[in-house]
Amino acid sequence: MIALEKVTKRYGSTTVVDDVSLTFGGEGVAALIGPNGAGKSTLFSLVGRLLTADGGRVLVDGRDVTTAPSRELATTLAVLRQDNHVGARLTVGDLVEFGRFPHCGGRLTATDRDHVERAIDYLGLEPFRGRFLDELSGGQRQRAFIAMVLAQDTRYVLLDEPLNNLDLRHMTDMMKLLRRMADELDKRVIVVLHDINFAATYADRIVAMRDGRVVADAPAREVMTAEVLRSVYDAAVDVREIDGRPVALYYS
Structure with missing residues (x-):
């Protein structure tokens, strides 16, 4: 609560x-x-x-x-702000992996990768996994950020x-x-x-x-x-x- x-x-x-x-x-x-x-x-x-x-x-x-x-x-608790822009040029896959950082500190385990895969699949982002965020439409980009939050598993x-x-x-x-x-x-x-x-x-x-x-x-x-x-x-x-x-x- x-x-x-x-x-x-x-x-x-x-x-x-x-x-x-x-x-x-x-x-x-x-x-x-x-x-x-x-x-x-x-x-x-x-x-x-x-x-x-x-x-x-x-x-x-x-x-x-x-x-x-x-x-x-x-x-x-996962938080997605209005200004959810990132400075680095990241792919969708890179971004979703960031959601696991609180759990693994950047060293993804098999469990972490499973969460990433499930989030990408749930958001229908597999065709865009290797695309850079600035190559996506607004709706696709927002889904990628939601996938990152979902991978965080909160x-x-x-x-x-x-x-x-x-x-x-x-x-x-x-x-x-x-x-x-x-x-x-x-x-x-x-x-x-x-x-x-x-x-x-x-x-x-x-x-x-x-x-x-x-x-x-x-x-x-x-x-x-x-x-x-x-x-x-x-x-x-x-x-x-x-x-x-x-x-x-x-x-x-």
Whole structure:
């Protein structure tokens, strides 16, 4: 279980995460939504130890992330940031192997190679194994990074805006993949999203933030109401049922 206990983060006089208490891990896919500046990515970074909280604490399976050994934490929690670019010119195979570093320190064993092969196969990346990342399309590149995370073989998977720079087809494919990882591989996926309709379609639970605070936390369908979404986005939002699913419509 991931537990945030009264977590606060400030930048100077600005509070970007304000006394937030949450738990994750009880559902397959949890989506964090909210307007720009709501604190979603900051909260994500605090859980992944990319930032240090100014108050409160974050626990992963009972271990405080600020004191847990890095390798130990990395075998439990995998993090994929928005800016998941790498400096070196790597092939898909090289990148996926990086996912095993917390387990083997760079010296791959037969077990490590088995995890790499399974991740490449699961993401359908075998035809691209020898291709350099800068030779791939945006969707293919994002799948390669997800394969790296999958090879890491952690219980918890955190993804910050994995749909960025993808077209509609590849956004749909990505969300279907995350849903499969939760259902077939028993992963606990926490994903930061801007598109609330993707969140409603593929997530079990939606956590909505505004001004650094949690303003809604419930099963996806319960968050997808006009009243809740207007309180989150301070905008005219209507929710309609289309093919049995709630869909949010925006009005200027």
